[in-house]
Amino acid sequence: MLLPRFDYYEPATLEEALRLLSEMGGNARVIAGGTDLLVRMKLKVEKPGYLISLRKIPGLDAIVRRENHGVTIGPAVTAAELSRNELLLDRFTPIALAAGRLGAPVVRNRATIGGNLVNARPAADLPPACMVLDATLKLKSFSNEREIPVGEFFRGPGQTVIEPNELLVSIFAPIPAPWTGGAYIKLGARKALEISMVNVAVILTLQSPQGPIIDAKIALGAVAPTPVRAFAAEEFLIGRQPSDDVFAQAGVIGVGMCEPITDHRGTMEYRCLMIETLTSRALRQAYEKALTWKP
């Protein structure tokens, strides 16, 4: 498997990277971990003339706590780092758990959150996790800057709103309210190195340990062309007392949001059953995590 020819740039500043991107436009690709891009280039799906590496740009690989209001994650932070970050494990649990399920350690050590989001595979692990955490993506070009809620970022398999001259420069997630817990469950045919058949990320907020549920967010991956929020199931949960029965009903409603396909990884019917089961299981886990919430 050989790579086609290209020119390679390693800009030392963000400005330089943005200038290169604006000059080269559609013929250039950003390379972060390369675990998607190099595979696609070897398979001749993509043949960019220029690669622009993020490696030398300072700060893009940092996870920074923003006082009491949130966290900023650089696009070049690897899945391995996300999965062992204490702040993310505690407060932004779905991101840390999803990162820990992406590929295998040899992949996680290279794969970045920016690459995972921009790549926009329907079965990708981090998009649903970012969606339930209400993340905002900052996109920057040489002359412009804009912020997009992650829920409006994906357009279809492999498609996002990002322009060829734009760089994803940071991911911001607000800190969830007190008594919030999160969970992430991924179902594949084997434990590692497997793209999901179904994945579900969940955030649940209680008014107090005694309930009721005052906020719920559920996002499902691999069940439609883009990851989707199960809004009807979320609305159903709000105001109710948490219980296995309520979580099971939310799972049934969640299936209604999906248009799963039949392929070699599983049939449509099997996927629907799994969405239902995994949604209620993830809600239960998020509830248990919420009960352990500490200031």
Place this chain on the structure above:
Amino acid sequence: MKKTIQLTINGQQVQAAVAPNQTLVQFLRDDLGLTGTKHGCGLGDCGACTVILDGRAVNSCLVLAIQADGCDVLTIEGLAEDGNLHPLQQAFVDKGAIQCGFCSPGMILSAKALLDEKPNPTELEIRTAISGNLCRCTGYQKIVEAINEAAEVIRDREES
């Protein structure tokens, strides 16, 4: 156009000119003759090409040689010391964790990255650490046992 890179490979400084589209595994095998690193699928699926890059196990078929500029690379050739096999290598031999051997360099380096971080891993941690490395011969059980044994040997050695 070729670019000059400088990196440390198995403790030695190396300077070389590489083409941008050369992967690290190609550079190691074709330019440096370090053929202990295997080239299997080329797509990140098999782990035969695993090396340790700045302390972390990675698939060297999905790293450009140019991206390793300034980095520290450890390959299977760098494990033995003074002609003595590393405890992981010895345990793989002793436990019958090697059959055809194609997966072994990658397995051993994934295991080394694990033991460097967690000297006393659980079986689940061992299995997770090698989950990106495929073996078509051994059925994994002997590999897991070998890593476990090597961990013990290394811990004993460090205590004494």
